[in-house]
Amino acid sequence: MKIAIVTGGSGNLGKFFSKELLKMNYKVFSLDIKKPKISKNKNFIQYQVDITDENEVKNFFKNINNIDLLINNAGIGVYTSSLERTSEDFKAVMNVNLLGNFLMTQNALKIMIKKRKGKIINIGSIYGVKSSNFNIYGKSKRNNSEVYSATKAGVIMMTKYFAAHFSKKNIQINCISPGGIFANQDKKFVKKYENITPSGRMGSKKDLKSVLNFLIDKNNTYVNGQNISVDGGFLAW
Numbered sequence: 001m002k003i004a005i006v007t008g009g010s011g012n013l014g015k016f017f018s019k020e021l022l023k024m025n026y027k028v029f030s031l032d033i034k035k036p037k038i039s040k041n042k043n044f045i046q047y048q049v050d051i052t053d054e055n056e057v058k059n060f061f062k063n064i065n066n067i068d069l070l071i072n073n074a075g076i077g078v079y080t081s082s083l084e085r086t087s088e089d090f091k092a093v094m095n096v097n098l099l100g101n102f103l104m105t106q107n108a109l110k111i112m113i114k115k116r117k118g119k120i121i122n123i124g125s126i127y128g129v130k131s132s133n134f135n136i137y138g139k140s141k142r143n144n145s146e147v148y149s150a151t152k153a154g155v156i157m158m159t160k161y162f163a164a165h166f167s168k169k170n171i172q173i174n175c176i177s178p179g180g181i182f183a184n185q186d187k188k189f190v191k192k193y194e195n196i197t198p199s200g201r202m203g204s205k206k207d208l209k210s211v212l213n214f215l216i217d218k219n220n221t222y223v224n225g226q227n228i229s230v231d232g233g234f235l236a237w
């Protein structure tokens with residue numbers, strides 16, 4: 001049985017990735033800062049871990065000696081205006097989106113290098129590639145932040161850095177950058193988002209499935225360091 005670790009496993013996309021992996025017969029270790037809800041699936045094992053805490057991450061990895069896949073999915077944003085940004089908020093986003101990703105990758109790589117095999121998928125964002133378009137947010141209070149974009153650009157760069165450095169160890173590290181996933185957001189926002197998206201709709205979790213399958217396929221040993229946007233063409237315009 002293959003083993004996967006999914007960070008932010010209690011969140012919207014984390015739950016989806018975990019379910020897909022369980023269907024593919026993976027044992028899934030789900031890490032989240034939130035207290036886990038009870039699950040009857042013995043292959044879905046949840047740990048309450050703050051990925052920004054080096055000791056908590058090290059302690060988790062003490063019990064792990066084999067991993068096939070790490071999905072660095074945990075991520076947060078802040079929604080207030082840049083002019084009101086506090087350094088605490090800025091650092092909180094940096095810590096989860098970059099430091100947490102780094103600590104998980106560093107520990108997972110140590111195991112994968114010994115095995116000379118492994119795959120890591122980072123979850124970036126379209127806003128790590130281009131700035132958010134403020135015309136679509138209006139009064140929805142979901143304005144995207146400079147620090148979210150900066151950290152997601154950082155996630156894409158860490159993907160390339162680690163892929164370049166560990167490719168010879170047969171480790172593939174790629175990034176999936178989703179566009180906005182529909183989750184009953186403000187109606188006006190959704191309409192405006194749809195208007196600036198070539199496919200004319202927001203994404204759904206299911207849209208991420210084919211890229212996940214492709215990246216973790218055992219025959220994929222040569223696609224490395226890529227950022228694949230799953231965005232209905234959002235970045236093409």
Ligand SMILES: NC(=O)c1ccc[n+]([C@@H]2O[C@H](COP(=O)([O-])OP(=O)(O)OC[C@H]3O[C@@H](n4cnc5c(N)ncnc54)[C@H](O)[C@@H]3O)[C@@H](O)[C@H]2O)c1
Nearest residue numbers: 008010011012013032033050051073074075125178180181
């Ligand atoms: N939903 C979207 O529209 C969208 C679009 C582009 C990118 N993304 C990215 O996808 C990923 C998942 O997003 P989501 O929509 O599922 O968000 P979500 O808020 O539903 O889930 C994120 C999870 O991460 C966990 N988390 C936060 N801080 C943590 C920490 N320090 N340690 C461990 N876990 C922590 C949260 O508790 C939460 O369960 C994020 O990286 C996000 O930036 C989402």
